[in-house]
Amino acid sequence: MERRPGRKRGTWAIVLLVLGFVLIGGPVAVMLSRFTATHQASDNMLPTLVMGDLIVLRKDPSEVRRGDVVTYDPGTWGLEGPFLGRVVAVGGDRVSYAMGDEALTLNGQPLDEPYVKDAPGDGGMAFDVAVPRGRVFILGDNRGNSADSRFHSDGDGGTLPVSAVTGVEEDQEGPEQLALGAAMLAGVCLLPVGIGLGIAALVVRRRKPVPTGPVWGAVHIDRP
Template identity: 60%
Template sequence: MQHRPGRRRGIWAIALLVFGVALVAGPMAYMFTRFVPVKQFSENMLPTLPVGSLLVMEKDHGGVRHGDVVTYDPAAWGYDGPFVGRVVALGGDHIAYATGDRTLTLNGKPLDEPYVRDGDAGAGGVAFAVSVPPGRMFVLGDNRGNSQDSRFHPETHRGTLPLAAVTGIDSGMHEESPLMVVLGLLLSAGVCLLPLSLGLGIASLVARRRRPAEVHGPVWGATRVDVP
């Protein structure tokens, strides 16, 4: 059976198109369903997060832990979010700061916070002592001298927020992380396959126009004349 000209190229074009779309759509769907990008516009997390930093926040997280950098909804404080902050205490903890101290205390012990700007966890000079209720958290910024956080809202559950207010946890992903590298390679491969499939498709159409299929066997309607 004689195949039409360009048929093989057409099959390859369709196969590469499907594969390319899958390579592009797969990583994008994975990123959009699991992560959300957040731009840091405030100075409250200096020096950890410079102004203008792009964070990749994990939406479907397994739970909030001590020290997590999170995005959260500050609606309980009367603000529009999201805000970015660090969870320093969770339900059942006692978090405190006394004026003049260089560190906070968590459950009576000095809290090591190497991420705090200039190493001064007491910058801002706001004294507090809070026992965090179950299911809630106490959130501070790393730039303690310039952060609108739990310290300034003692009228609302002693400044604590429900864990349900967390909208994302910093995944720690960046351009050089292994997962981002793999997703980037898959996406790039898909983008490269799309124009290749288009080129093969065009070549297939051109071949069909230029090379009509050969016909074997009798031609219907033809008249044979025998010359004596």
């Protein structure tokens, strides 16, 4: 049986197109289900984040750690969020600051905060908080312009429940992000190749009609 011209190209075109859509659609679905993005809307996280910066966050984080940049719901403070801030202490920690100190104290040791704008004590607010289990103490990196845990000490020392954290900043150069990006890039590269093979297959089929052979069982009759 004679193969149709361009059949092999057509098959490869379909394979590459399907694979390309899977490699693009899969990572997109993962990112939409597990990650979200927001823009920084204030100066409270200078110099780490400036107004207008895009931040990618992991939704519904299973763990919140010291130093994490997070979005959080300040509803228990009577404010409407979400806000952006940095987790300075977690459940079981004791965090404090006395006016004139050069650094915050975490569990009896000076806290190194290279991300802070100007001085760690900017804002003129002293505090000494033992963070209850299941709660976090959140500050802005721009201590002189941040409505954070320091100013809401009426309940649990200004701490918030971990459940108030709605997202944790994701390292955009982490292994998972790089793998998803590589898969999407591969899919984007495969699509034009598949489209090109599909067009080539159609062109070949139009230029080379399928030859027809004798029909089995037919009777040949000579004309007189």
